[in-house]
Amino acid sequence: MAQSVWHEDEAFWDTFEGYVFAPEVIEKAPAQIDHLLSLLDLPDDGVVGDVPCGVGRHAVELADRGFRVTGVDATASYLSRASERARERGVSERTEFIHEDMRDVSRPNEFDAIINLYTSFGYFEDRADDERTARNFYDSLRPGGTLFMSLTSKETLAGKFEQRTWDERDGTYFLEEHEITDNWSWMENRWIVVTDEAVQEFTVSHRLYSAYELTTLLQRVGFEDVSVYGNLDGDPYDENAAHLVIVATK
Incomplete structure (x- = not known):
């Protein structure tokens, strides 16, 4: 499947x-x-x-x-x-x-x-x-x-783009990596959540x-x-x- x-x-x-x-x-x-x-x-x-x-x-x-x-x-x-x-x-x-x-x-x-x-x-x-x-x-x-x-649009993202960001909430860490691809038409993101028990990772993507x-x-x-x-x-x-x-x- x-x-x-x-x-x-x-x-x-x-x-x-x-x-x-x-x-x-x-x-x-x-x-x-x-x-x-x-x-x-x-x-x-x-x-x-x-x-x-x-x-x-x-x-x-x-x-x-x-x-x-x-x-x-x-x-x-x-x-x-x-x-x-x-x-x-x-x-x-x-x-x-x-x-x-x-x-x-x-x-x-x-x-x-x-x-x-x-x-x-x-x-x-x-x-x-x-x-x-x-x-x-x-x-x-x-x-x-x-x-x-x-x-979020191409124009608004261009003014605030960060390749890596992270946040912490109640002992859980959220990390993101961002990449602009396909001539500024697509956004590839790597989202990671870190807890005491595990590390989970997802790929998140969308059109710009x-x-x-x-x-x-x-x-x-x-x-x-x-x-x-x-x-x-x-x-x-x-x-x-x-x-x-x-x-x-x-």
Whole structure:
């Protein structure tokens, strides 16, 4: 049996859950949703897709504000955390969590908005899979609906690239090595977690997009109005940009 790629490996996501979704990351969700909503024009009872939703930090926050939310993720354990979080916040009736690969999720004309955050686009080696995912986003939006994306781009990465980084959390060490390949179109990462019991290593890779390239892709699948920002505050996408933020309207 062929070995699954990193983003299909539940062991990877389970191992790095406490790193990727550290408490300080979870705590940022309310402020991030504040900024996101300031850039969107959503009805008070709007329907939102969170793809992928991870452990549900944004999905539950949106549901707590009255929206109906469908969270999609390929990691079953994360969906369990998301469902638990929704129950704890008392918003289970406004949330739905689906165990599915985002390449396969299409719900025609269902959502007022779809959010794709935390550099969760470009995992797939075949560019056609990225376009397929973007087309699913487009098809799943209602007319006038909006896609909101936030990710690290070529431009923002170039200004802060570090070949090696490390972090320590509660006695566990997380080490990363980064390499830009294929003429700045692909990022190869070596992620290592060191505990008293074991050392685990994973290879993590994803495509890098420039603002122009991602805008062009979204226009190709049907989005006509695509706006680009440099952060969640809606500041210009210039040399000071922290992230690539895309707001694309169907």
